[in-house]
Amino acid sequence: MIQPHRSHSLYVFFLLHRVSGLALALFLPVHFYVLSLAITDPTSLDSFLKLTDIAAVKIAEALLVFLLAMHLFGGLRLMAMEWLPWTDWQKSLAAASLALGLCTACLFLLSVF
């Protein structure tokens, strides 16, 4: 996947943005289905929510939060690049968006454990 000509940071940030977006899009139908259990089958929703007591599930949730936050901040960076006056520090901004995503996931981990 990482061919020689792709070995620079903005390409890696593109890949992160695409993979996180794809993962979130695949997760959404499951997310929606589980929430709709609230009216169709509240007891099974409750037993599903019980799963979130397991540490591994909490970490998986934090990963989802990371994907969402990173996609958000990375996307804001892209829109700023496209629509606001140009700045030459695109790589620094991309790194900052990744850092913000990680911070958000850490915040989530802190409150879930």
Added chain:
Amino acid sequence: MSAATDSKSMEVSVWRGDADGGEYRDYTVPAYDNQTVLDVVSWIQQQQDATLTYRFACRVGMCGSCAMTVNGKPRWTCRTHVNKVTRGEKLTIAPLRNLPVIKDLATDMDEFFEKWVKAKGVHEPSTGRHDPMVPVDPASKNRITASEGIECINCAVCYSACDTVAANPDYLGPAALQRAWTLVNDEKNKDANTVLDAVSQSGGCHSCHSHGSCTQYCPVGLNPMKAVAGLKRATAFKFWRKRG
């Protein structure tokens, strides 16, 4: 003269073939402290295999005809020193990516230039030769933006580096779009809106994912990613104005 008689030699893999396919062939060439990739290719063609096909003209980084893929990255070979791109490993030379191969290291550049035309990258004068000359302030914002892209040597390194072109053959590519952006900002070009419409079609500037490979590899240090972002901004504003 054979490489074995030289004090130092190096191994080079060169892609040999045509549009139907091909393979890498190994050559042993003399290793000098100062030699460009184009020197190596020329040495092989002159000393070892006269049938090797490649393209070059000026040898000083102006004509844009000698670009090839060197160890997986697109480069202008006449200004690329061998010891700057290899760290002890073998030198591997292939034709540019994203363009059809004619033979060996020479690619067919037709579609690359056809896309320039499709992006309305052809200058349409706003006045005729009998009209008085319109002064252009070199310090004006538009002129500065236009000037940022005019040193392009049409070498297709950015086009070859671009993974959006690789994934979507309709995409006009960084060079054609940068040319379009230059003309949008050129006060002597007749109609910026024609250009903006041309780059708003499917395959236009909105297909760009800002991988930044064009800017990363542009041998003359231009920033096509910035130019494409400029087109996205201008077309977005135009989109609102049309509805506003």
Added chain:
Amino acid sequence: MLDVRLYMAQRISALVMAPLVIGHIAVMIYAVQGGLTTAEILGRTQGSILWFLFYGLFVLAVSVHAAIGIRVIAGEWLKLRGFPLTVFSYAVFFLLLSLGLRAVMAVTWS
């Protein structure tokens, strides 16, 4: 893969979602403290016009945004083109929209 209309739909839906995602993450971080239960979720959201509008808009925007994103990926990685690609994009859009609105109704209505 994208013309200017799809590009604008992609970017506008993204801008609409930016504050919604921040709100969603904030609610998540607040709500997961001490575990999640159906009663707790419904207690917060049920019968609330505000949450209905918040998540209704969110679902609409994400359906547009994800459908266009998936369209580009299907075009570039699966080489889907032309009419099949358009049908596929609309299918993704309507699937996400219907599942999403059903979920919003489930947690805010009644």
